[in-house]
Amino acid sequence: MVDPITALSIASSVVQFVDYSTKLLSKSSELYKHGSLADNDELELVTKDLTRLTGDLLVVGKKQQDDPDANDPEETALRELARLCNDIGQQLLAQLGTLKVAHPGNKLEHGLESISKAVRSSWKRSKVENIEKRLRKVREELDTRILALINNKSSRLQVLLSELLAENRRTEISISNKIDQLQREITQAVEQAYSRRNDLKGDAFATIGAKCLDLAEEGVRVASSQQVLRSLHFKSIRMRQNAIKEAHKKTFEWVFDEGSGSNGERPRFLEWLISGTGIYWVSGKAGSGKSTLMKLLCDHESTMAALKTWAEPGELGVASFFFWSAGNKMQKSQQGLLQTILLQVLRHCPDLIPMVCPSRWDGNDLNQDVSDPWTYQELLQSFQRLAKLDSLSARFCFFIDGLDEYDGEEIEIIKVLRGLITSERVKICASSRPWNAFEKAFGAYRHQMFRLQDFTEDDIRLYVSETLGEDQSFQSKKSSDPQYELLIEEIVEKSNGVFLWVYLVVRSLLRGLSDDNNIELMRRRLYGFPSDLDSYFNQMMDTIEDIYQEESAHIFQVVVNAKSPLSTLSFWFLAQGRRSPGYALEAKIETMPDEEVIAISENMRVHLNACCKDLLQVTVDNIAGKLLVNLLWASLAHLEEYQHVQNEL
Template sequence: MQKARVFILNSLSYESMAVRESRIVKAHHETFRWIFQPQGLPPSDLRSRIRYTDWLEFRSGVYWISGKAGSGKSTLMKFLCKHPETMRILQRWAGDARLVTLNFFFWSAGTKMQRSLQGLLQSLLYELLGEFPSLIPTICPQRWSKEDVFPSRCGPWDIEELSQAIRRVVNHTHATTKFCLFIDGLDEYDGDLSEFITFLNDLKALPTLKLCLSSRPLNIFEDSFGSASVTKLYLQDLTREDISSYTRDILQGRLELVSSAGCSTNIDKIVEEITKKAQGVFLWVFLVVRSLSSGLSNGDTDATLYRRLRSFPSDLEIFFEHMFQAVDPMYRQQSSCLFQVALKSSKPRSLMVYSFLMEDDPDFAINLMAGSYRAEEAFRIASRAQRQLNARTQGLLEPQHPVPRFMHRTVRDFLLLKNMQEMLANYASPGFNTNATLCRALLAEFKT
C-alpha cells in the first residue's frame, strides 16, 4: 500500500515544480514590514489603508496583489506565503482546525508546466496528498486500485481528474481543515485567462479555502478581483519607503567597504533621487543601485555618480535597450543568437548548451567525439561561458550555473517587441536558423 501511495505522488511530481520560487529574490530585511502593521502608520500614508491582515483573519474569497512590471510582486508573494506572521494570523482564522497553506509561482519563461493549468494543478494536488497521504485511496480510487497491482497501467493526469481530486480533498476535510493558496503571476499563465478565472472562482467558492493572488493590472483581473478596496493593493503605490531603505542600505554598505580608499560620498541626495525616479519599480532600482555600487567600488566622485544615475532612463524598456546597445559590436552576432535561442527554446537550456552556441565552426557538434570532455574540462567550459554570456548579453540573460535565465520576465517581453525582433534579425548571421542552431548545440551537449 505504501508503494502505491509513492507511485501516485511521483506521478504528480515534475522536475521544475519548485524552480521558480527558488529563483525569486528574497525580500530585503527592511522591506514589506508595513503590510502586517498598517495601523501604526499615519493616515496620510497610503500603506495605512491596506487590510491584508484583516483578510487573513476574518475574510474569505480572494485577496489580489496588483502591480506593474518589476514592482516586486513575486518577491512580496514569497515573503508573505512564508512569513511566520502570515501563519499566525491565518491560524486565528482557522481556529481549532488544521491550517494548510500551498503556493505556486507561474513563470512565462519557464517550462510548459510552469506556465500552465496542468502544472498548477499537479503541484497543488501533490502538496495536498503529501499533507493527507491516508486519503489517497479515497481521493484517487481508480488510480489506487491500478497502482496497487499494476503501477504501469495508469496514464497521465488530465485537467478534469486533477480538478476533481483537489475538490475532493478540500470537501473531505472540510470539518477539520482550512486552506489558503498563494498563486503568483496570473498574467504569466499561458492559456485562456477567462477559463482560468472561472477555475479560480470555483476554488474561491469552496467554504474552507481562500486565495491570495498576484498579477499585473490587466483589465480581466481588475474586473474579477478589484471591486473591493479592502481586498486588494497596488504595490507600486506603496513601496516608496521600501525603495529608500533598500537603496540606502546597499549603497551605505558599499560606501563603508570603500571608505578606507578615501571615498566620502554623501548618499542622501542619491537615495532621494532614486526613490523619486523609481515610480515603484523595484527592478529599476536594483539595476541602478548595482551600477552605482560598481561606481563606488571604482572610486567615482559624486559628480560621476550623479552622471551615472542620470544616464539611466526611468522607463524599463528604454533601460533594457540602453543595456542591449552596450553590447560590444564585436559580439552582436553571437548576442543575437543567444537571445533568439533563449526566447524560442521550449525550456531553459544549460550553460553547456550556451557555450556550444558560441562555437564558430558550424560542424563542431558533428565532429565532436562522444565523451570528449572530462568533468574538469566541462567545468572550465561552463565557467568561460558565464563570462562570455555576461559580455554578450550585459546581464539581461543571467549566466547562472547550471541554467542561464532571463534576469526578469520584463526582459523577455522587451526582446519580443517588434522593433527588438527586427534588431535581433539584423544582427544575426546570414542564414541563421534558431532551431538548427539549437539542435547542433544540443547534439554537442549530448555527446559530452
C-alpha cells in the same frame, strides 16, 4: 515494491489458522466469544471458516512466491509454515466433511463443543496429538520468524519500512503513520505469547496475527499514498520559486502591520488572512517585486499564525505556485498549477487521497515505480471532490504568483481560480500586473487588494541605504558630504515603486564608487539611467558591441524559448553549431573530461556577459553541479523593446 509486506500477511494468516485450529481441537472449544448460533448452522459455519483460512494461506503464499526477489530467509520460512498449515487444514476439512455425512442436516446436540469432541472422537488419539504437536511446532517457529522479520535490520521488510519512513521525512509528507508503534506492539505480543506458550487457546497468540495484519495494512497505506504523491511531482516543480531572490531583510513587513501606504490606503491583508474569503489580489507594476513578496508570504511566520486562526479548529494547508513565462509547459500552464497545488494539498493531508483521487488509489500497482501521467480533467475532478467533502475540517490557502505569465488567455486562468474557491474552506492570494482582465475580475474588491508600488517607498529607501551603506567608500563620502544622503532620497523618488529599477541603479552606483566617482558623477549616473525598464533594455542592447549583436539576439531567443534554464555548456555547443552547421552530425561522441567542462563553462559565462551585458545572469545549480543561464528578470520577454528586437531578428 511492497511484496515484503506480504510476509506480514502470511504471518497473520498462519496465526489465525493455528489459533482457530487449536481451539477447534480443544475440549473446551470457544470459537466465538459473543453470541450463539443455531445448532444446525454451526458445523457448516466452522467448515466455511476453516476453508477460508486455509484458502488465505494459499493466496498470500502464492503472491509471495511469485515475487522474483522473495529470497529473504524469514519470508521463505514463513511460506513453508503456510504450506504446513495448509496440509493440516486439508486434513481437518476432510474430517469435517466426514462429520457432515455422519450428522445429516449438520445438527449436533451440544453445539460448538460437540464439534470439537466429534472431531477428536472420530480420530485416533495419536492422530489428534500429532496434529496438536504440529500446530505447537508451527506456533513456536512462527514466534521466532516474526521477531526476526520485525527486528532484523537487513530483512527486506525492515528495509522497505525504513524507506517508507525516510521518504515521509524527505518529502515532508504529513502521514501520521503507526509503523514504529505497530512494530513495537508486535514484538511485545510475541514475547507475551511466548511466556504463555502452554496456553494454546489463550488470546495472547491471536493478538500477534491482528497486529501483523495492522502493520501490513499500514505499510500498504503509506506506500500507496507515496506513490500517488510521486505521480504528481515533476522535475521543475519548485524551480521558479527557488530562483526568486529572498526579500531584503526587514522589507515588506508593512503587509502585516495594516499601516497606510503613500496614498493613505490600508492593505487589510492581515485581516483577510484571519477572516477573509475568496481571492486577495496583489497588483503591481512590472519589476515592482511581486514575486519576491509572494515568496515571502508563502511561509512567513505571521502568515502562518494568521491562517491558523482562520483554520481553527481544523488543520491548515498552504500551497503555492509561481507562473513563469520563460519556463517549460508545466511552469506556465493550468496543468502545472493544478498538479502543483494538488500535490501540496495531499502531501499535507494524505488521508484525503482515497477520497480525492479514488481511481489512483484503487488502481495502484505498488510494484510499479512509474504511474500514468495525470490528465487535466483528472486534476479538475480531484479538486471538485475536495470541494464537496462535507466532513473535511481542514482549510487551505493557495498563493499563486504571476497570473500575467500564464501561457493562455487571462479569462481562462481567472475561471480556474474561481473554480478553486467554490468551497468556503479554500481561499487564494494571487498576484499579477494590472492588466485589464485582472482589474475587472479582482480590482472592484478594494478591501481585498492592494497595489504593491503604493507601499514600498520605505522598503526601497531601506534597501538603497543598507546596500550602499555596506560600501566603505560610500560610508566615508557620506560622513563628510551630506549630498550622498540626499542621493538616497533621489533614488527613492525616481524609482516609482519599481524594485528591479532600483536594483539596477544601485548596481551602477556601486560600480561608480569602485571607480571613486564623486557626487557629481554619481548623480550623472543616476539621472542618466533610463527611467523605465524598456528604455534600460534598449540602452543595454545599444552598449553591446557590433560583433556580438547578432549572436546576442540568438542567445536571447534561446533563453526565452527554452523549456527550462540551459547550462553554459549548452550555449557552447550552440556556438559550435553556428560556426559549423554540420557540427552536431560530425562531432565525435565521447565523454568530456570534468576539467574541460569546468573550463568551457567558465569561459562561456564570461562570453555570455560580453554578448548580453547585464540582461542575463548565470547561477549555480548545486544539485546538478552546473552553471545555468537565466534572464535577469523573468518578465524580460514581455518588454516592448525586447519584442521589437525579436521581430527585427
